[in-house]
Amino acid sequence: MKLTSKNFLVINGLIFSVITVTLAILYIFMPVYYEEVRVDQVKEAVDKVQQNLDGQDKEEVLKRLTTLDNQDLPFSLYLFEGETVVYPYVDRNNTNSDQPLNDFEITVSSPPVEGEIRSLRQKIVTKDGQEITLEAQYSLQPISDASRVLLAIYPVILVIALVIGTIVAYIYSRSSTKRIKLLSKTSRQMLSLKEGLSCQLEGKDEIAELSRDITSMYQQLRQTVVRLEVEIEKTALSERSKEEFLRITSHELKTPITSMMGIVDGMLLGVGDFKNRDYYLKECRRILEEQSQLVQDILTISKIDMADFLDTKYWETYAMTRFLEEQLPTYQLLAKMKGYEFDYALSEVTVEANRIYLEKALKNIIDNAFQYTRPEGKIRIQLTEKHLVVENQAQTLLSDSDLSKVFEPFYRPDYSRNRKDGGTGLGLYIVQKILSRHKFNYRLENTDDGWVRFTLDW
Known part of the structure; x- marks a missing residue:
C-alpha cells in the first residue's frame, strides 16, 4: 500500500475513532458527572436554606419558606413535622417514613414519574427546640433527555465524522506526500547522473533535511564521477603513451642491432671493407655505447613512472x-x-x-x-x-x-x-x-x- 493510502486510512480511522470514543464517553459518564454536580449544587443551596431557617420559630420558618419558594431555586421545598407535611399544605403519600432521617439523606420518590426525581432531607431546630424536617426535591429529567437525544443522533454524528474525516484525511494525505513524490521523482532522475539536478525542498522538517542531504550526496557523487572520468582518461592516455613508447623503443633498438649484426657478419665472412676489423670493431663499440645510453634513459623513464x-x-x-x-x-x-x-x-x-x-x-x-x-x-x-x-x-x-x-x-x-x-x-x-x-x-x-x-x- 502506498504512503498516500496509508495516511488516508490512518487519519480517517483516527478521526472516526476519536469522535466515536468521545460520544461514547459522553453518553456513559455525562449523567454521572451531571448528577454529582447537581447534588453538590442542591446540597449547597439547601445548606444555605437551613442556615436561614435554623433557630427561628415555626411561624417565621413558614414565612421564610414562602419567600424562598418564590425565588428561582433548582429544587422544590417541603417541610415535615414528624410525618405530617407542614409546607406546602398537601399530603405526601410517597414519603419513606420507615427510613431513618440523617442530616443529609437522598431518596428517590416512589412510584417514579417520567424522569428521575430525587430528594434531599435536612433537620431544622426551631427556636423552641422542636425538630422539623426540610426536604428538597430535584429532577434529573434534562440530562436523561440529553442522553436519549445523544443516543438518537449517534449514527448521524458518526456519518458526519466519517465524511469530515474522509475529506481531512484526503487533503492531508495528498499534501503530506506531495513533497515525498517530488523527492522520489528527482532521485530517479539522479540515477542518470545528469548535471544540474537538485531537490531543495522548502521547510525545516525531516523531509526538507532529507532533500538537502540527497542533493549534497548527489553533488559529491557527480564530482567523484567527474574525477573518476578524468582519471580514467588519464589512465587510458597513459596506457596509449606507454604502448606508443614501447613501439618506438623497439624500433629504436631494432635498427642499430640489425646494423651491428650486419657489420659482425661482414667481418666474419671477410667481405669487402669489413676485412678492416679494427675499424668496424670500433664502430660496433660506438653503437653499443649509444644503445647503452638509450637503455639507461629508458630505465630512468621507468623509474620516474614508478x-x-x-x-x-x-x-x-x-x-x-x-x-x-x-x-x-x-x-x-x-x-x-x-x-x-x-x-x-x-x-x-x-x-x-x-x-x-x-x-x-x-x-x-x-x-x-x-x-x-x-x-x-x-x-x-x-x-x-x-x-x-x-x-x-x-x-x-x-x-x-x-x-x-x-x-x-x-x-x-x-x-x-x-x-x-x-x-x-x-x-x-x-x-x-x-x-x-x-x-x-x-x-x-x-x-x-x-x-x-x-x-x-x-
Whole structure:
C-alpha cells in the first residue's frame, strides 16, 4: 500500500475513532458527572436554606419558606413535622417514613414519574427546640433527555465524522506526500547522473533535511564521477603513451642491432671493407655505447613512472642554487673547450622537490643548451626567486612544429637526426615527465634575436 493510502486510512480511522470514543464517553459518564454536580449544587443551596431557617420559630420558618419558594431555586421545598407535611399544605403519600432521617439523606420518590426525581432531607431546630424536617426535591429529567437525544443522533454524528474525516484525511494525505513524490521523482532522475539536478525542498522538517542531504550526496557523487572520468582518461592516455613508447623503443633498438649484426657478419665472412676489423670493431663499440645510453634513459623513464612524487617522503627542501654552483666549473670548462661565451646570474633559491630527479632534469636542460649552441655562441643561465631561464644562441632555430613535439619520446628535429648529434631523443621527454610530476610550469621558445629560451616556473 502506498504512503498516500496509508495516511488516508490512518487519519480517517483516527478521526472516526476519536469522535466515536468521545460520544461514547459522553453518553456513559455525562449523567454521572451531571448528577454529582447537581447534588453538590442542591446540597449547597439547601445548606444555605437551613442556615436561614435554623433557630427561628415555626411561624417565621413558614414565612421564610414562602419567600424562598418564590425565588428561582433548582429544587422544590417541603417541610415535615414528624410525618405530617407542614409546607406546602398537601399530603405526601410517597414519603419513606420507615427510613431513618440523617442530616443529609437522598431518596428517590416512589412510584417514579417520567424522569428521575430525587430528594434531599435536612433537620431544622426551631427556636423552641422542636425538630422539623426540610426536604428538597430535584429532577434529573434534562440530562436523561440529553442522553436519549445523544443516543438518537449517534449514527448521524458518526456519518458526519466519517465524511469530515474522509475529506481531512484526503487533503492531508495528498499534501503530506506531495513533497515525498517530488523527492522520489528527482532521485530517479539522479540515477542518470545528469548535471544540474537538485531537490531543495522548502521547510525545516525531516523531509526538507532529507532533500538537502540527497542533493549534497548527489553533488559529491557527480564530482567523484567527474574525477573518476578524468582519471580514467588519464589512465587510458597513459596506457596509449606507454604502448606508443614501447613501439618506438623497439624500433629504436631494432635498427642499430640489425646494423651491428650486419657489420659482425661482414667481418666474419671477410667481405669487402669489413676485412678492416679494427675499424668496424670500433664502430660496433660506438653503437653499443649509444644503445647503452638509450637503455639507461629508458630505465630512468621507468623509474620516474614508478616513483611516487606525491608522497612527501620523497620530497625535501632543495637548494637549487647550491646544485648549480657545484656544476658551474664543469660547464665553464666545457664552454672554454667549445669556444662558447658562458654567463650566469644566480640568486638564493630553495624549492620543495625530489632532489635526485629534479637535478637530472636541470642537467638535461643545460646539457641541451651546450649541445645545440652555434660555434662561438653564447649561453646564459639566470636563476631568480620564481624562475630558471636557460638561453643559448642555437645553430638552428626550432620551427613551431618542432617546438610542439620536442618533448615527445625519441623526437629529434630534422637537423639532428644523426644519433651522433641528436642523442637518444629521450632527454627532453625525461625533463617533461619530471617537471610535470612536480607540477612546475615550463616552456621552450624562440626569441626575436635568434636565441632559444627554456623557462622553468614554480
